[in-house]
Amino acid sequence: MNADRITEKLNILADAAKYDVSCASSGSKRKNENKGLGNASNGICHSYTEDGRCVSLLKILLTNHCIFDCAYCVSRSSNDIKRAGFTVQEVVDLTINFYRRNYIEGLFLSSGIFKDADFTMERLVRVAKKLRTEHNFNGYIHLKSIPGASDELMREAGLYADRLSVNLEMPTEAGLKLLAPEKNREDMIQPMGFLKHEIILRTEEKKLFKKAPIFAPAGQSTQVIVGATPETDREVLGSANFFYKNFNLKRVYYSGYVPVLADKRLPALNTAVPMVRENRLYQADWLMRFYGFKVNEIVNKNQPHLELDIDPKLSWAIRNMQVWPLDINKADLQLILRVPGIGLLSAQKIVSARKFGRLTWEHIKRMGVALNRARYFITCNSRDFERRDLTGTRIKQFILAESQSKYLKNSQTQLSLF
Structure with a gap:
């Protein structure tokens, strides 16, 4: 052939x-x-x-x-x-x-x-x-x-x-x-x-x-x-x-x-x-x-489709505001895993590290936690980043607005390279 x-x-x-x-x-x-x-x-x-x-x-x-x-x-x-x-x-x-x-x-x-x-x-x-x-x-x-x-x-x-x-x-x-x-x-x-x-x-x-x-x-x-x-x-x-x-x-x-x-x-x-x-x-x-x-x-009978504008983990968190805020120094691993902005490895690091002392925002930031999302749902050993008394709708608006701002900033940066 x-x-x-x-x-x-x-x-x-x-x-x-x-x-x-x-x-x-x-x-x-x-x-x-x-x-x-x-x-x-x-x-x-x-x-x-x-x-x-x-x-x-x-x-x-x-x-x-x-x-x-x-x-x-x-x-x-x-x-x-x-x-x-x-x-x-x-x-x-x-x-x-x-x-x-x-x-x-x-x-x-x-x-x-x-x-x-x-x-x-x-x-x-x-x-x-x-x-x-x-x-x-x-x-x-x-x-x-x-x-x-x-x-x-x-x-x-x-x-x-x-x-x-x-x-x-x-x-x-x-x-x-x-x-x-x-x-x-x-x-x-x-x-x-x-x-x-x-x-x-x-x-x-x-x-x-x-x-x-x-x-x-x-x-x-x-x-x-x-x-x-x-x-x-x-x-x-x-x-x-x-x-x-x-x-x-x-x-x-x-x-x-x-x-x-x-x-x-x-x-x-x-x-x-x-x-x-x-x-x-x-x-x-x-x-x-x-x-x-x-x-x-x-997803459920009342909401059979995933939201397209936000990821499903954030969607669940906003629909279950009674769970928050979560004390990152006391909560168990399964609940920490449900916090938007905290991934599998970061959650495991948090549980391991807090055995040696109370964690601050700086600690968890170094562990890879996305504070721009997590700060709406957790408390830590300081209050610098906390956002309290917000409804799920307002949290969604803040996060989407910040995401849009980052997107525009990145686009402008890329254009400037040319």
């Missing part, structure tokens, strides 16, 4: 893969042994590490041919687009060649479904197997699991891939039936349950036998499309919470619907989901996973 044809395929199948956002690699600890190629490390896939490095992976579809006609998908069978497909060896060669040129640190491989689920999944697994066994490739590999694939193929995939993921696609079963009536929600849930069981089983084996093979060390994730169907943020987060609790997912990714096809079941072509909604969902998801918030504390 000549280079021009490979380049054409790459352009088509990399472009088709851009709509899948569930490709972070945090959590994998695959080590490079026997002088192999690459290392799987945290943060791969066009992400930024804590020290500011940008790391990337090759993100492509095996093919954009698909037997399904999902209303929201650019690769739907009825869409008149240029089709292409890689062979297994072509994907292997591209990955190795791109890695040797230092373009990538891993592979994210998904696919349209051609023929049937097992036929497609078997080829995805072969790519990963060849990379691991024939090329001793130890870089990060994320495979998109095909709904309906057999347990045997899923088990084999877990032996070679760092992370596996099955896209739920729509937040609810009703949304899936509306836009992808050919698909079955159970076909998506069954492999997620299988992977949960296998990951737990293999983790226990690894504790007993050091040489037991690793199995999907970065776990499993999923993705939902937001805004293609009319689910509220409450329904979206409720669905995510269900799968976190019942399937031990590492991440749920939220993809704002991008209007690429005209269909009477879809929003109008000029109605894209605002990026800020997607951002607020990720912030709410973070609160659920790391800060101890429950879904009904973030």
